[in-house]
Amino acid sequence: MTTDIRQVYRRLYLIRRVEETIVDIYPTDKVKSPVHLSLGQEAVAAGVCSALRPEDVVFGSYRGHASYLAKGGNLNAMMAELFGKATGCTKGRGGSMHLADARAGVMPTSAIVGSTIANAAGYAFGLRRLGTDAVVVSFFGDGATEEGVFSEALNFAALKRLPVLFVCENNSYAIHTHVSRRQSAQRLVERVRTYGIAASRVADADVLRIATEAQECVQALREGRGPRFLECATYRLREHVGPGEDWDLGYRSRDEALPWIQSDQVTRLGEMLEPRERAALEAAVEGEITAAVAFAEESPFPAASDLQNDVFA
Numbered sequence: 295m296t297t298d299i300r301q302v303y304r305r306l307y308l309i310r311r312v313e314e315t316i317v318d319i320y321p322t323d324k325v326k327s328p329v330h331l332s333l334g335q336e337a338v339a340a341g342v343c344s345a346l347r348p349e350d351v352v353f354g355s356y357r358g359h360a361s362y363l364a365k366g367g368n369l370n371a372m373m374a375e376l377f378g379k380a381t382g383c384t385k386g387r388g389g390s391m392h393l394a395d396a397r398a399g400v401m402p403t404s405a406i407v408g409s410t411i412a413n414a415a416g417y418a419f420g421l422r423r424l425g426t427d428a429v430v431v432s433f434f435g436d437g438a439t440e441e442g443v444f445s446e447a448l449n450f451a452a453l454k455r456l457p458v459l460f461v462c463e464n465n466s467y468a469i470h471t472h473v474s475r476r477q478s479a480q481r482l483v484e485r486v487r488t489y490g491i492a493a494s495r496v497a498d499a500d501v502l503r504i505a506t507e508a509q510e511c512v513q514a515l516r517e518g519r520g521p522r523f524l525e526c527a528t529y530r531l532r533e534h535v536g537p538g539e540d541w542d543l544g545y546r547s548r549d550e551a552l553p554w555i556q557s558d559q560v561t562r563l564g565e566m567l568e569p570r571e572r573a574a575l576e577a578a579v580e581g582e583i584t585a586a587v588a589f590a591e592e593s594p595f596p597a598a599s600d601l602q603n604d605v606f607a
């Protein structure tokens with residue numbers, strides 16, 4: 295499988311521009327939920343999802359805009375969800391942290407750190423029993439690898455040789471705490487290998503390398519060769535939660551971000567395209583975003599009489 299640069303760039307640009315649009319809209323209070331942005335981290339979801347087919351499934355986290363969009367989640371329904379509207383992907387009840395689009399293979403996300411790693415392993419167990427060659431991708435942060443569920447899910451997936459690709463989006467921070475203040479040894483890939491899972495790391499966020507690694511992993515999953523693990527180093531350019539920058543908080547410096555800004559993959563891939571082709575692609579994405587914001591604005595809020603519907607207990 296060769297990587298289609300145009301298609302990867304479309305995903306990168308879509309995620310970048312959707313989130314920049316959210317940043318612009320946020321002060322108006324039209325977005326009714328907290329937002330955990332992936333600005334700076336787009337390459338992970340865009341690269342990995344380029345290896346997937348429509349019938350494959352992704353499980354993300356509360357920082358889930360990127361995986362939702364990269365897997366082809368409906369943009370109108372996402373924007374309406376952020377606006378708290380009845381036409382949102384979870385009828386305006388979930389907001390940014392609970393996006394889902396089953397038709398596109400985007401499973402519900404959760405605010406509980408690490409929880410969807412187990413959901414992903416369980417879904418892969420189901421796929422194995424059905425005998426399809428579809429695969430599951432589980433996206434989570436570096437902080438999630440410190441949760442007990444991470445160990446449990448990896449052990450089970452390795453034991454049952456489940457078709458799941460675990461992807462750690464390692465941005466070095468859990469909220470404001472650097473990984474060096476949380477882990478005595480930062481040897482994640484080595485740690486994962488002790489479960490009997492083949493693991494690799496992309497250290498520079500090169501989206502094309504992430505795509506190639508993901509293709510190899512997904513091929514192995516389809517052939518029933520057991521789970522895989524991919525660690526992708528990346529960097530969050532905005533605050534942990536919210537639309538702003540946070541260089542003044544004192545837990546990190548803007549200097550630390552500079553190498554990541556200089557190697558920005560949205561810029562890099564855009565420059566690899568023929569200018570006219572790039573302009574057409576970007577114009578199409580801008581049109582989709584404008585339409586999605588209009589759709590969200592025009593959609594109704596859920597009716598008060600709807601409050602008790604879809605409640606489990």
Ligand SMILES: Cc1ncc(C[n+]2csc(CCOP(=O)(O)OP(=O)(O)O)c2C)c(N)n1
Pocket residue numbers: 357405406407408434435436437438439465467468469534
């Ligand atoms: C089980 C649980 N513990 C703690 C929290 C509070 N919390 C929310 S986000 C977060 C940091 C997680 O960091 P990481 O997994 O690296 O993801 P990132 O936010 O960097 O994408 C924490 C501790 C939570 N939501 N759930």
Ligand SMILES: [Mg+2]
Pocket residue numbers: 435436437463464465466467468469
């Ligand atoms: Mg993190």
